[in-house]
Amino acid sequence: MDVQEIALEDLDVNAFIDQQVKAINEAVADGVAVNALSGGVDSAVVTLLGHKALGERLKTIFVENGLMRAGEPEYIVGLFNGMGVPVVLVDAKDEFFGALAGLTDPEEKREAITQTFYKDVFARLVKDSGATNLLQGTNFTDVEETVAGIKRQHNILAQLGIDTEASYGYKVIEPILALRKPGIRLVGKALGLPEEIYARPPFPGPALAARVIGEVTPARVALVRQATAIVEEILVDSGAFQYMAILHEDRVTGIRDGRRDFGLQIEVRCWETQDAVTADPTALPFKTLQALASRITGEVPGVVSVTYGIATKPPSTMEVV
Amino acid sequence: MDVQEIALEDLDVNAFIDQQVKAINEAVADGVAVNALSGGVDSAVVTLLGHKALGERLKTIFVENGLMRAGEPEYIVGLFNGMGVPVVLVDAKDEFFGALAGLTDPEEKREAITQTFYKDVFARLVKDSGATNLLQGTNFTDVEETVAGIKRQHNILAQLGIDTEASYGYKVIEPILALRKPGIRLVGKALGLPEEIYARPPFPGPALAARVIGEVTPARVALVRQATAIVEEILVDSGAFQYMAILHEDRVTGIRDGRRDFGLQIEVRCWETQDAVTADPTALPFKTLQALASRITGEVPGVVSVTYGIATKPPSTMEVV
Numbered sequence: 001m002d003v004q005e006i007a008l009e010d011l012d013v014n015a016f017i018d019q020q021v022k023a024i025n026e027a028v029a030d031g032v033a034v035n036a037l038s039g040g041v042d043s044a045v046v047t048l049l050g051h052k053a054l055g056e057r058l059k060t061i062f063v064e065n066g067l068m069r070a071g072e073p074e075y076i077v078g079l080f081n082g083m084g085v086p087v088v089l090v091d092a093k094d095e096f097f098g099a100l101a102g103l104t105d106p107e108e109k110r111e112a113i114t115q116t117f118y119k120d121v122f123a124r125l126v127k128d129s130g131a132t133n134l135l136q137g138t139n140f141t142d143v144e145e146t147v148a149g150i151k152r153q154h155n156i157l158a159q160l161g162i163d164t165e166a167s168y169g170y171k172v173i174e175p176i177l178a179l180r181k182p183g184i185r186l187v188g189k190a191l192g193l194p195e196e197i198y199a200r201p202p203f204p205g206p207a208l209a210a211r212v213i214g215e216v217t218p219a220r221v222a223l224v225r226q227a228t229a230i231v232e233e234i235l236v237d238s239g240a241f242q243y244m245a246i247l248h249e250d251r252v253t254g255i256r257d258g259r260r261d262f263g264l265q266i267e268v269r270c271w272e273t274q275d276a277v278t279a280d281p282t283a284l285p286f287k288t289l290q291a292l293a294s295r296i297t298g299e300v301p302g303v304v305s306v307t308y309g310i311a312t313k314p315p316s317t318m319e320v321v
Numbered sequence: 322m323d324v325q326e327i328a329l330e331d332l333d334v335n336a337f338i339d340q341q342v343k344a345i346n347e348a349v350a351d352g353v354a355v356n357a358l359s360g361g362v363d364s365a366v367v368t369l370l371g372h373k374a375l376g377e378r379l380k381t382i383f384v385e386n387g388l389m390r391a392g393e394p395e396y397i398v399g400l401f402n403g404m405g406v407p408v409v410l411v412d413a414k415d416e417f418f419g420a421l422a423g424l425t426d427p428e429e430k431r432e433a434i435t436q437t438f439y440k441d442v443f444a445r446l447v448k449d450s451g452a453t454n455l456l457q458g459t460n461f462t463d464v465e466e467t468v469a470g471i472k473r474q475h476n477i478l479a480q481l482g483i484d485t486e487a488s489y490g491y492k493v494i495e496p497i498l499a500l501r502k503p504g505i506r507l508v509g510k511a512l513g514l515p516e517e518i519y520a521r522p523p524f525p526g527p528a529l530a531a532r533v534i535g536e537v538t539p540a541r542v543a544l545v546r547q548a549t550a551i552v553e554e555i556l557v558d559s560g561a562f563q564y565m566a567i568l569h570e571d572r573v574t575g576i577r578d579g580r581r582d583f584g585l586q587i588e589v590r591c592w593e594t595q596d597a598v599t600a601d602p603t604a605l606p607f608k609t610l611q612a613l614a615s616r617i618t619g620e621v622p623g624v625v626s627v628t629y630g631i632a633t634k635p636p637s638t639m640e641v642v
Contacts, residue, residue, distance in 0.1 A: 106572075106574065106583070148579055148580065213571045213572075213573070214571075248569070248571050249570075249571050250534045250535075250569050250570050250571045251427075251534075252534070252637070252638075252641045252642070253427065253638045253640065253641060253642055254635065254636045254637050254638055255634065255635040255636055255637075255638055256635070256636055258469055259469065260638075261636065262427070263636070267628055268631075281610075281611075281614075283607035284607075286604035286605075289602075289631040290602075290631065290633075292631065293602075293631040293632040293633065294633070296632075297632050297633075297636050297637070303636075304632070304635075304636040304637050304638075305630065305632045305636075305637045305641075306630070306631050306632040306637075307588055307628035307629060307630050307631060307632075308628060308629050308631050309626065309627070309628050310589075310610040310611065310613065310614040310627050310628060310629050311614040311615075311617075311618050311625070311626045311627040311628075312611075312614065312615070312618075313576065314575065314576040314577065314625075315575045315576055315577055315582065315584070315618050315624075315625040315626075316573070316574075316575050316576075316618070316625050316626045316627075317573075317574045317575055317576055317581075317625075319574065320573045320574060320626075321573070321574055
């Protein structure tokens with residue numbers, strides 16, 4: 001791959017927007033494009049760039065995979081509708097949980113989500129839409145980490161030699177491939193995204209499936225969804241780059257009502273980083289850690305233990321799987 | 322069970338020692354007693370009470386089960402020899418690891434260690450010694466938690482209706498059954514134990530096996546032993562009641578030399594407590610947490626992630642299995 005990074009200090013936001021809008025127009029020509037909106041800043045920026053370039057000829061789809069945070073599909077569809085951008089909400093929960101059943105290996109889980117999304121659900125939607133192009137929010141860090149073999153991002157296809165036109169029936173356009181998160185946020189702000197979205201902590205492609213060690217079932221996703229809501233509520237003003245709750249597969253001993261309870265453990269991580277390449281755990285006040293533990297054990301059924309991630313990246317990664 | 326607790330404020334240390342020495346003498350009569358020294362304050366106090374009562378008629382055995390901390394067997398035998406108390410060191414590593422092979426359930430692991438210790442190794446040693454009595458360091462919290470069903474302590478037998486005389490060939494004497502840790506420490510101090518022992522943070526009966534989630538193998542014990550040494554070195558002056566490293570079975574994503582490394586996670590716990598019935602995680606300075614994570618990921622092979630336990634007891638317990 002020969003993508004050149006546009007460093008933050010070299011980024012002319014308005015020129016970048018004009019350039020990408022023009023490039024999308026040229027690539028799609030008289031055709032129709034689709035894109036998947038996930039709610040993260042990357043896909044939100046791509047949606048607005050595509051909408052600016054193509055107007056009604058961009059069909060934006062929000063796939064409800066059952067792995068989202070509480071209320072997330074409704075919130076994102078509402079927000080974009082509020083900005084004048086139509087979004088189609090597609091419920092594909094059963095397909096995703098069907099594909100994930102019985103899988104515990106992180107790579108197999110990622111692969112099941114990728115395949116279900118691109119090959120089954122999205123390919124079908126694209127085919128039905130008659131679109132010839134897919135707009136996708138791949139960014140520079142995604143490419144770098146995938147090429148380095150650190151992490152298989154869900155949205156890397158062409159860079160790995162996958163011919164999307166032959167495999168899936170559409171050509172991929174990646175307008176923000178040269179940017180990292182800080183640059184993408186600036187572009188989002190300039191495009192009129194509200195701060196809730198352009199400054200949003202990143203959320204992984206496989207969504208809450210990336211926050212579940214072991215098998216991803218509706219019940220286990222429901223637990224980590226509840227813990228995630230608590231973590232986000234408590235840490236929203238922390239100023240951290242990203243924060244998350246992770247449901248472990250390991251069982252740990254606890255006590256409920258004076259009796260032994262072999263229960264669940266939730267790990268909380270909260271990261272400080274400039275570029276997501278290296279990162280440090282946030283030095284949260286101990287009172288905040290206590291509040292996290294108290295609410296998670298008090299509210300999430302079966303959780304008897306909470307930990308806080310204290311290792312740096314590297315050797316850790318920010319996500320757990 | 323009808324054991325009455327002696328509360329700390331009611332404890333007359335010297336009277337307690339005289340009383341227990343007399344009781345041991347009466348129970349053993351002209352016989353011989355054995356006891357197992359583990360290195361914890363409980364068994365250390367019992368060893369000294371027994372030695373005071375019986376002199377050479379007490380045979381103290383240190384069983385090296387392969388689950389101890391680095392250098393622990395040598396240190397404890399040396400220390401008691403220095404106090405004039407003979408200790409026999411018995412290597413039973415292979416028997417313990419043989420019994421633990423393939424076991425992942427915490428109760429089965431505890432049971433394998435209990436059975437290997439009492440029924441195999443120790444019963445054989447007792448039989449060879451001709452002893453009629455076993456001195457044991459069961460304390461009030463052990464009994465309470467076992468009766469409440471919170472945790473099956475390794476050293477609770479008679480209280481569960483197990484007739485040790487019929488099952489194992491000896492009668493059990495439990496001199497510190499009415500005391501909790503703070504009282505036991507006072508008795509140890511009065512008996513002349515050095516502070517390194519009487520103020521020692523508690524360590525569980527199943528030793529490092531209690532710090533390994535999943536199968537207990539020599540290799541996995543070696544990893545948690547190394548992490549434990551780091552945690553103890555860094556937290557020795559923390560003033561905390563107990564601190565520990567736990568090897569998880571869950572695998573987590575990390576990066577080594579720029580490449581993905583699906584690695585191990587160590588959880589650190591550090592507890593503040595008065596009575597071990599309820600406990601709070603210690604509010605360690607964040608610099609200390611960073612030092613723990615940095616040294617553990619830097620020195621323990623394969624560890625890419627470190628967490629710190631932030632839940633209270635209850636609903637957590639202090640140990641993880």
